[in-house]
Amino acid sequence: MGCGNSKMLPEASKKGYVSVVQSLVAFSKANHDDGGPKKHSAKQRGPWFSTGVKNHQPLSNCQQQIPRDGRQRDKAAKYKDKFDPRVTARYDIKALIGRGSFSRVVRVEHRATRQPFAIKMMEVEAPEGREVCASELAVLQRVSHANVIQLIEVFQLPQRVYMVLELATGGELLDRVISRGHFTERDATQALRMVLAGVGYLHSLGISHRDLKPENLLYYHPGADSRLLVTDFGLATFCRTWCLRTTCGTPEYLAPEVILRRTYSCAVDMWAVGVIAYIVLSGSMPFEDDSRTRLYRSIIRGKYSFNGDPWSSVSNLAKDFIQHLLAQDPATRLTADQAIHHPWVVTMAASSSMRNLHRSISQNLRQRASRSSSRCPSTTASSYDANGVRPGRLMPLEKNQVQDLD
Numbered sequence: 001m002g003c004g005n006s007k008m009l010p011e012a013s014k015k016g017y018v019s020v021v022q023s024l025v026a027f028s029k030a031n032h033d034d035g036g037p038k039k040h041s042a043k044q045r046g047p048w049f050s051t052g053v054k055n056h057q058p059l060s061n062c063q064q065q066i067p068r069d070g071r072q073r074d075k076a077a078k079y080k081d082k083f084d085p086r087v088t089a090r091y092d093i094k095a096l097i098g099r100g101s102f103s104r105v106v107r108v109e110h111r112a113t114r115q116p117f118a119i120k121m122m123e124v125e126a127p128e129g130r131e132v133c134a135s136e137l138a139v140l141q142r143v144s145h146a147n148v149i150q151l152i153e154v155f156q157l158p159q160r161v162y163m164v165l166e167l168a169t170g171g172e173l174l175d176r177v178i179s180r181g182h183f184t185e186r187d188a189t190q191a192l193r194m195v196l197a198g199v200g201y202l203h204s205l206g207i208s209h210r211d212l213k214p215e216n217l218l219y220y221h222p223g224a225d226s227r228l229l230v231t232d233f234g235l236a237t238f239c240r241t242w243c244l245r246t247t248c249g250t251p252e253y254l255a256p257e258v259i260l261r262r263t264y265s266c267a268v269d270m271w272a273v274g275v276i277a278y279i280v281l282s283g284s285m286p287f288e289d290d291s292r293t294r295l296y297r298s299i300i301r302g303k304y305s306f307n308g309d310p311w312s313s314v315s316n317l318a319k320d321f322i323q324h325l326l327a328q329d330p331a332t333r334l335t336a337d338q339a340i341h342h343p344w345v346v347t348m349a350a351s352s353s354m355r356n357l358h359r360s361i362s363q364n365l366r367q368r369a370s371r372s373s374s375r376c377p378s379t380t381a382s383s384y385d386a387n388g389v390r391p392g393r394l395m396p397l398e399k400n401q402v403q404d405l406d
């Protein structure tokens, strides 16, 4: 969301780059000869593989009718040049979906099956891009869950890695909240249950996402019954216990222990879920400040409130849910499993008549978006420097800044 979304990358690994990014074209010959990707379990995948489609649902009409105007075609033609012929032999490049700091995501169609997918093309020549790509691949190759984006296959070349992913066409979580005319606590719990199911699964594998935010939660299709998918594993890492120390993430979503550079665990994701729950229920951020130092200070002091619209209309149980996620002490913070069984989540699922919070939420979201665009109008898809990095991207906290906060 706006200027606050500059992301902090982990410090460069001292060990060099994760070996998964290799100078090799990564698809098996066998899969070239057949009609489509083969089906393997997540565990069977090696660093180079060509797997089959998992969790594949029939496409809705909306998915099949993505508009193709001249501009989109031009863009697609431009990006086709960046695709290795071995990728385009298998996939027809249709349109550019968006750009990330080190990536471009395009909509493609599998030539043999005509099934749509997304290809995330990552530049891996620069060290940062290589690190982000390696983290993302290491996780994606191991996961298979209805609420986590599914990797289909990967092509690895010296300069670029192409990840074929299931295509999410239902938009980001908050876009859907705005586009609905009606939004209740029950709707919020339905979305959060899916987030918690995905996050709980990741945590059960010892994976910490470390960059959970509404922009990384995509609906699989535009229908009301769509799955919600956790995406963007560029900062994800493996960690079973209190083993992490790297400062990375998106400032507004950072847990206090990350800012204070204490060892941390998967509980940092649960803090982020608390921030997301606050946003989904109100359209505003619990912690926000133009000054990063003040922002961090308010996070480590736990300074947020339930004042203003629509909080007076929100149930105490919902507030209790948020409070137990935005717990300063990570040891007392709800786990994903506890959160999904919190009384708010459980009782809301069964409740029917609920207050419509839509007006206040969308008003707050719009106000925030216009404030952000007037503060940093350059945060658009085309605003990247020569290295493809968004201006304002944060590097890890300086030591003196941390001392200030302590």
Ligand SMILES: Nc1ncnc2c1ncn2[C@@H]1O[C@H](COP(=O)(O)OP(=O)(O)OP(=O)(O)O)[C@@H](O)[C@H]1O
Binding pocket: 007, 097, 098, 099, 100, 101, 102, 103, 104, 105, 118, 120, 149, 165, 166, 167, 168, 169, 215, 218, 231, 232, 234
């Ligand atoms: N599988 C997918 N299906 C549909 N859209 C996708 C998919 N993966 C990513 N996108 C969209 O493509 C765009 C670029 O995503 P990407 O993950 O590369 O970068 P980002 O998360 O936006 O930026 P950054 O890498 O700086 O965090 C985003 O708008 C994202 O929603």
